[in-house]
Amino acid sequence: RRHVKSAIHHSSYPLPPGPRGLPFIGKVIGVNTHAPWLMYAERAKQYGDLVYTRILGRDIIIINSEAVAKDLLENRSRNYSDRPFLATKSLCGRDFSTIFMEYGDRWRLHRRFFHQTFRSEAVHRFVPLQHRKACQLLRGLLDSPHRFSEHIFEYTTSIILNGMYDLDTKTQTDELVDIVAKTLKIILFALRPDISILVGAFPALLKLPSWFPGMFFKRDMAIAKELSKRYIEKPFQYSLQKLSAGSSAPCMVFDALRNVEEKGTSSDARWMKDLSEAAATGLSNSVISLFLLMMVVNPKAQKTAQAQIDSVVGGNKIPMIKDRSSLPYIDAILRETLRYSPVVPLSIPRTVVDDDTYAGFRIPKGAVVTTNLWSMAHNESKYPKPHEFVPERFLNDDGTLKPDDTENIAYGFGRRICVGRHFADTSVWSVIAKILAVFTIEHAKDENGVEIPVEPKFSSGITIHPLPFPCSIVPRIQGMNVEKLEQLIEASTA
């Protein structure tokens, strides 16, 4: 009886305002396919911070403000921490993915293992690894600056594989780096909620042959499934071998196995095998690429950062994490990069467990909740001139940092907030501080010596990254060569 009463109670409230039967479904394969967050932000101006719509029979709730996100995703986290069923997830072989996993015991266990290794008090163990790998990135940039995207991808993939499995990648041609890159490309499209809803609503679509127009992703999903299998098997076996040889450095598999040994059960061990998150690689990768792009188009910010590095660290060393508190401008650049264009603009969708009411509106059970981080990061009253890149907005008049308010807009909310955020934070900081110390990132020039203009453009998908852009990465120190770079690195660690 209580259930019936509560259903009546909820249904007496109206749904939040919003466009009914959004026009976007007319051209489903894309909701302004390229950048739906822009359209949602527009809708927010019209309808408010909580918007309701329907796509192919699914209720959709879009949250456009931090205050509403905190109220629902944090304060009512029991009701808003589940992920929706994604019809394309199994097809891509991603059932193991913590990010997309439905709420429950398996997720709880995964989260515990991630947290144990990547929580803020534990990530300092990875600082030497991040330094070593960032120096490798500097060498790559000196050797072949035009291949900067590959060097960055190699950096972000290798620190994650090290952090999870103590597995060192060797070069950009490493098989695992290649598998991660290929898988990411496919899953970021196939796991988009709109694509997934479409496939869920019309399973018959999957019976169409791969060559049928628009069905290329069916073939791609099969490829991703095969690659995912290889991705989770190989590193885990490698880790086990290292462990049994007693030669493992700190890593998640090591921490998790020790934990299972101490207090776990055999079923914990079974689930542990598929603890893996290749998708996370793409996120830090996008942030570092975006940083480079922002430096090309904002030379003033770059000069200010370099002047601070020179005055604090000196010209004959590169910044180390211990210098971080003396380099507030680098943190301001990092925050502004995360804010300027959140790399997971609509976060990862949630689903509502039970009917709810909020601010006089009904939120139906089973609705897909989209958190529009992009909208929050462009909130004009909090971030004036939000379309401009202004690191100074995070600094007090005396140049010290204001309290950080970017964690949620970059990493999400509540129980499902990014569990790798502390690891991501130090790994991205380490790279941007070191790159700024050694190189200047400039506009590339054409054959007549004229600067090639750059207009920031982004990919589409669950996570986004800047589309390829021309730039020139030039050493700041005259006559910089391999030996001088090595001296610089050595002087910094001495």
Ligand code: HEM
């Ligand atoms: C700058 C880089 C990164 C950004 C911007 C980022 C952002 C995000 C966001 C927005 C979410 C969804 C949160 C939500 O639902 O509210 C997420 C989830 C997640 N991230 Fe990250 N992330 C980054 C790096 C990483 C790294 C390096 C790792 C692994 C070490 C990682 C592991 C995860 C995991 C496992 C989840 C799923 C958490 C869950 O569903 O419980 N992320 N991340």
